[in-house]
Amino acid sequence: MKIAVCIKRTPDSESRFKIAASGAAIDEAGLKFDIDDFASYAVEAALQLNEKAGGGESVVIALGPDNVQEALRKAMSMGVDRAVHLKVDAVPADGIAVAKALAAELKDGGYDLVLFGKHAFDSSAGVVGTAVAELLGVPCVTAASQLSVDGGKGIARRELEGAAEMVSFPLPAVVTIDEGVARPRYPSLKGIMAAKKKPLESKPAQLGAIRVTLQKAELPPERPAGRIIGEGVAAVPELVRLLQTEAKVI
Amino acid sequence: MANILVFAESRGSDLRKVAFEAVTAARALADATGGGEVHAVLAGPAGIGARAGDLGKFGADAVLVAESSDFEKFARESLAATIAEKAKSGGYRAVILGFSAQGRDLGPRIAARLDAPIASDVTEIVSSGDTITVKHPGYANKVMLTLVLSGSPVVISVRPSAFTAKENAKTARSETLAPVAASGATITVTSVEEGARGRPDLGDASIIISGGRGLKAAENFKLVEELADAFGHAAVGATRAVTDDGWRPHSDQIGQTGRQVSPQLYVAVGISGAIQHLAGMRTSKTIVAINKDKEAPIFKIADYGIVGDVLDVVPALTAAIKEARKDH
Ligand SMILES: Cc1cc2nc3c(=O)[nH]c(=O)nc-3n(C[C@H](O)[C@H](O)[C@H](O)COP(=O)(O)OP(=O)(O)OC[C@H]3O[C@@H](n4cnc5c(N)ncnc54)[C@H](O)[C@@H]3O)c2cc1C
Ligand SMILES: Nc1ncnc2c1ncn2[C@@H]1O[C@H](COP(=O)(O)O)[C@@H](O)[C@H]1O
Numbered sequence: 001m002k003i004a005v006c007i008k009r010t011p012d013s014e015s016r017f018k019i020a021a022s023g024a025a026i027d028e029a030g031l032k033f034d035i036d037d038f039a040s041y042a043v044e045a046a047l048q049l050n051e052k053a054g055g056g057e058s059v060v061i062a063l064g065p066d067n068v069q070e071a072l073r074k075a076m077s078m079g080v081d082r083a084v085h086l087k088v089d090a091v092p093a094d095g096i097a098v099a100k101a102l103a104a105e106l107k108d109g110g111y112d113l114v115l116f117g118k119h120a121f122d123s124s125a126g127v128v129g130t131a132v133a134e135l136l137g138v139p140c141v142t143a144a145s146q147l148s149v150d151g152g153k154g155i156a157r158r159e160l161e162g163a164a165e166m167v168s169f170p171l172p173a174v175v176t177i178d179e180g181v182a183r184p185r186y187p188s189l190k191g192i193m194a195a196k197k198k199p200l201e202s203k204p205a206q207l208g209a210i211r212v213t214l215q216k217a218e219l220p221p222e223r224p225a226g227r228i229i230g231e232g233v234a235a236v237p238e239l240v241r242l243l244q245t246e247a248k249v250i
Numbered sequence: 251m252a253n254i255l256v257f258a259e260s261r262g263s264d265l266r267k268v269a270f271e272a273v274t275a276a277r278a279l280a281d282a283t284g285g286g287e288v289h290a291v292l293a294g295p296a297g298i299g300a301r302a303g304d305l306g307k308f309g310a311d312a313v314l315v316a317e318s319s320d321f322e323k324f325a326r327e328s329l330a331a332t333i334a335e336k337a338k339s340g341g342y343r344a345v346i347l348g349f350s351a352q353g354r355d356l357g358p359r360i361a362a363r364l365d366a367p368i369a370s371d372v373t374e375i376v377s378s379g380d381t382i383t384v385k386h387p388g389y390a391n392k393v394m395l396t397l398v399l400s401g402s403p404v405v406i407s408v409r410p411s412a413f414t415a416k417e418n419a420k421t422a423r424s425e426t427l428a429p430v431a432a433s434g435a436t437i438t439v440t441s442v443e444e445g446a447r448g449r450p451d452l453g454d455a456s457i458i459i460s461g462g463r464g465l466k467a468a469e470n471f472k473l474v475e476e477l478a479d480a481f482g483h484a485a486v487g488a489t490r491a492v493t494d495d496g497w498r499p500h501s502d503q504i505g506q507t508g509r510q511v512s513p514q515l516y517v518a519v520g521i522s523g524a525i526q527h528l529a530g531m532r533t534s535k536t537i538v539a540i541n542k543d544k545e546a547p548i549f550k551i552a553d554y555g556i557v558g559d560v561l562d563v564v565p566a567l568t569a570a571i572k573e574a575r576k577d578h
Contacts, residue, residue: 011389013389013390013506013525013526013529014525014526017389017392017393019393026389026393037506037507038507093395093397094367095358095368095370096358096361096362096365096366096367096368099358099362119370121389121390121506122388122389123388124370124371124386124387124388124389124390124391125368125369125370125371125386125388126354126358126370126371127357127358127361127368127370128358129358130355130357130358130359130362131358131359131361131362131368133359134330134358134359134362134363135362137434138434138435139327139434139435139436139437140359140437141437142354142355143351143354143355145500145501155440158351159351159500159501160261160324160351160352160442161266161350161351161451161452161453161454162444162445162449162450162451162501163261163442163443163444163445164442164443164445164501165323165324165439165441165442165443166439166440166441166442166443167437167438167439167440168437168438168440169435169436169437169438170435173435178507179490179493179500179503179507179508180500211367211399211400211401212367212368212369212397212398212399212400213397213398213400214395214396214397215383215396215397215398216395216396217388217393217394217395217396218393218394218396219392219393219394220387220391220392220393220394220533223532223537223551224553225550226537226539226548226549226550226551226552226553226555227552227553227554227555228544228549228552228555228556228557229554229555229556230556230557231556231557231558232556232557232558232559232562232563233558233562233563233566235556235558235563236556236563236566236567236570237570239538239554239556239567239570240567240570240571240574242554243515243536243538243554244574247514247515247535247536247553247554249456249457249514249515249536250481250571250574250575
């Protein structure tokens with residue numbers, strides 16, 4: 001199968017964030033960046049699907065400034081065959097604009113499957129993949145927690161609130177990947193060496209109008225410091241009293 | 251004056267709680283933009299129209315009823331087409347939905363069809379005029395983002411439980427909305443698996459009892475279940491360590507890559523408090539933690555912590571809660 005995976009470069013989720021002086025971005029100084037978590041599951045899923053099928057091609061695409069090339073190389077060191085960098089000065093907060101640029105690149109690519117993360121850590125929006133599918137006019141399974149392809153047909157599971165659905169779909173299609181599909185492998189030394197020689201094409205992105213902008217970024221209020229009320233079973237009556245009188249939940 | 255179109259989500263023949271929250275948010279936005287009308291799309295199998303009155307109670311002026319046997323299952327392509335076509339025809343200022351499993355799927359489809367800007371998982375609509383300004387927690391709830399959307403219409407999905415459904419009695423008129431069939435290739439739902447009955451969904455529950463690897467074995471999860479039962483209508487969650495080990499299904503996972511919850515009470519049982527877990531529950535009103543390691547990070551954010559073995563403390567707590575609630 002020919003599979004494309006769209007990946008975003010996002011800061012490590014374990015970071016402590018600070019707000020930039022502009023007040024409208026996070027301060028990137030000192031942060032570690034990597035392929036976004038859900039997108040890295042999507043990369044792994046693409047590799048596994050082709051491994052299972054015994055062949056195929058996988059391509060990663062990232063829209064962003066030059067620093068996204070690092071994430072593209074990492075995906076190639078995991079085993080992806082080639083990469084496309086859609087260059088912009090900054091990634092906009094407008095998911096539809098990003099989707100248009102990605103769809104323009106994917107349109108004539110002849111892909112059987114295009115994978116995305118369910119949502120990106122920074123935007124936490126879950127817009128881009130589904131919007132790309134609509135722009136391409138192909139079926140889209142969102143938030144798949146299981147995915148397989150057999151005889152040109154895809155099968156996926158989706159978690160709903162308190163239920164789950166199994167779906168089947170024809171290819172070509174777009175799937176956005178949730179927890180449960182695959183955990184990313186670590187690149188091997190051989191993979192890292194090989195990735196240096198794999199093709200990475202860079203070209204300008206066609207974003208179009210940007211209609212969603214980030215006006216302000218703020219840190220949410222801190223929780224009050226935690227408090228240990230006691231040890232072992234002996235602390236239970238005090239806990240129940242606090243739940244009744246202070247928290248008023250019973 | 252601008253009208254607002256809102257998707258009133260249902261499952262089977264029931265409206266979901268998020269439907270009332272979305273209608274409430276739509277009502278507030280309509281009032282803030284000069285008192286336009288709120289039109290709620292109610293789509294489902296034959297008979298769903300009977301629920302129209304409930305939407306009027308929360309501020310809908312009109313309920314657009316689309317009945318079709320296709321809507322027995324989540325016919326996403328047809329639903330998106332039906333809502334988008336209506337939005338195109340009516341000169342709406344905004345389309346509002348819930349950021350639920352259905353709404354997350356439909357929102358971007360509708361936005362792409364309308365070529366409209368979209369904001370997801372919105373917790374507050376700050377202002378509206380030529381542009382609409384919203385708040386949305388990004389970075390797994392670690393950074394609050396204020397987003398400005400220009401153009402009309404816009405699509406906004408609202409975070410479940412962020413907007414409290416408010417009664418605003420209107421007698422909604424009912425209109426028929428013809429379902430628009432999906433064009434092109436579509437997804438087929440081959441089966442739907444209902445989860446454990448009798449427990450609220452994690453997103454709706456006001457009390458969540460959540461278990462971690464400190465429970466030691468899958469069978470000890472029954473202590474968590476029993477504590478949830480003692481509280482009455484509580485939901486059960488888990489850490490990724492637990493769902494990875496198959497003690498609980500992935501759908502129970504709370505955290506950055508699982509569900510994000512904000513109940514009145516969150517009880518963390520044998521959970522260390524990894525940053526990815528905290529990302530999914532730190533906005534809970536009251537947090538209780540039981541862990542044998544007094545240095546566990548969960549105690550840094552727990553309002554009430556007990557240092558101890560969950561295998562002893564939890565059964566004792568269950569008995570004490572039952573006793574305290576015995577008049578319920
Ligand atoms: C990209 C990424 C995404 C992730 N997403 C999520 C997510 O969405 N949700 C999530 O939960 N995790 C997530 N994780 C995993 C997370 O980092 C932790 O590994 C996980 O939350 C740990 O689960 P735990 O607290 O059950 O287990 P542990 O960290 O092993 O903690 C067990 C705790 O139980 C205590 N304990 C042991 N025995 C007893 C006893 N008898 N009585 C009382 N206490 C006891 C121990 O002191 C310890 O604190 C993610 C990780 C990554 C890298
Ligand atoms: N700038 C980008 N470049 C490539 N892929 C992206 C980009 N932004 C988002 N995506 C993809 O779209 C998914 C959803 O992103 P979002 O809609 O921002 O939550 C991500 O997990 C990526 O797979």
